[in-house]
Amino acid sequence: MAESLLPVGFFIVAALYASVGHGGATGYLALLALLMPTLPTHEASTTALMLNTIVSGLALVQFERAGHFPTRLALPFLVASIPAAFLGGMLQVSRWLFNLLLLIGLLMAVVRLLLLHTNRLDDLTCLKPPSVGMALGVGGLIGLISGIVGIGGGIFLSPLLILLRWATPRDTAGVAASFVLCNSLAGLLARGMVGTLVVGSLGLPMVAAMMGGYLGSYMGARYLMPITLNRLLAVVLTVACGKLALMLI
Numbered sequence: 001m002a003e004s005l006l007p008v009g010f011f012i013v014a015a016l017y018a019s020v021g022h023g024g025a026t027g028y029l030a031l032l033a034l035l036m037p038t039l040p041t042h043e044a045s046t047t048a049l050m051l052n053t054i055v056s057g058l059a060l061v062q063f064e065r066a067g068h069f070p071t072r073l074a075l076p077f078l079v080a081s082i083p084a085a086f087l088g089g090m091l092q093v094s095r096w097l098f099n100l101l102l103l104i105g106l107l108m109a110v111v112r113l114l115l116l117h118t119n120r121l122d123d124l125t126c127l128k129p130p131s132v133g134m135a136l137g138v139g140g141l142i143g144l145i146s147g148i149v150g151i152g153g154g155i156f157l158s159p160l161l162i163l164l165r166w167a168t169p170r171d172t173a174g175v176a177a178s179f180v181l182c183n184s185l186a187g188l189l190a191r192g193m194v195g196t197l198v199v200g201s202l203g204l205p206m207v208a209a210m211m212g213g214y215l216g217s218y219m220g221a222r223y224l225m226p227i228t229l230n231r232l233l234a235v236v237l238t239v240a241c242g243k244l245a246l247m248l249i
Helices: 002-018 025-035 041-065 071-088 095-115 132-149 154-163 169-194 203-222 226-248
Strands: none
Touching (some): 002 203, 002 226, 025 041, 041 169, 071 132, 071 169, 169 203
8 A cells, every 4th residue: 555655746846856956866765764664775766776867867858958957066965075075985984974964964954944045046146156166065975975875966066056055946846956967867877787677567666756757847947946956956855854864763
């Protein structure tokens, strides 16, 4: 009975995450843990990464078509994150301690996003793009962490882009989508090389996620206001925090 809720859950998660340029890996993993607790961990994580790749790819297309993919801003992050994510996918660290530190960081990001003055979020004159060196460093660090955790990294990059005024909310979504897509592909490649690339039989939920991803990214790229995107991102990060909190209990 619980498994029958997966298509609806995947649709909602994909739509919400894609509206801010994310793939939804944390949401898929949370749903699989709650509704299919017997699914092997490596199958769940690989399935989430594959969905991440599909949904973030759809989001990237939508935001790029709407003119919200600043290539010059995204490129340094991508150049550093891809090899780092691949390396991270082959490393192992203390999961509990890492999740605790990650939870604290994400909670701080949520608070900052909710309290941030929103009347200037789309003011291009307020933007201060990072230096190439800074972007390379941040991209590499986030890529490494993403590879270790098994996600795309959008939940780390998006708050930084907005809070440090490196990009507008919509441009942030476009950059995040490319970041998640590339890191997810790197993670899948690493899993393939170490022999853990196993996907569960979740045909209908995957189709539902694709539909949700298309709808969410279309709305986010064209119709949702910057303040709405900002609040949606806070919701996305809160969901990720909830998942991490459950894992720590």
